[in-house]
Amino acid sequence: MKRPRTQTIPGYRIQPMLPIGVVFADGECEAADFTVYDGTPCVEALVKLGTIKNPYTLVLTIEQALAADIIERA
Numbered sequence: 001m002k003r004p005r006t007q008t009i010p011g012y013r014i015q016p017m018l019p020i021g022v023v024f025a026d027g028e029c030e031a032a033d034f035t036v037y038d039g040t041p042c043v044e045a046l047v048k049l050g051t052i053k054n055p056y057t058l059v060l061t062i063e064q065a066l067a068a069d070i071i072e073r074a
Contacts, residue, residue, distance in 0.1 A: 005033040009041055012062065013074045020069060026050050032070050035059075045070050 007014045014032050021028050032045040043065035048055045065071040 005035050005044070007033065008074060009034045011074055012066075012071050014043075015070055015072055018070075029068070029070050030055055032065070034071075043071055 012034070014034070015029075018029055018031060027047045027049045030046045030048060032043055034041060035044045036042070037059060041062060043060045043062065045058045045060060045065070045068075046055045047058050060068070060070065062071070066073075
């Protein structure tokens, strides 16, 4: 199943200044998109954590992504 991906949803948009440092695990968010899992909108973020070379894909709630400054209110 292919999930829809977008840079905006009603009321929110992906932070335009990516890549940005994120507060958890000395990470850096390289890219992000809004998508839907189990009918719930969420943010899929490509994040490098600490000294690990390859980024991880994190699925965050809207609230978590706001707290990490990966998204902003439109």
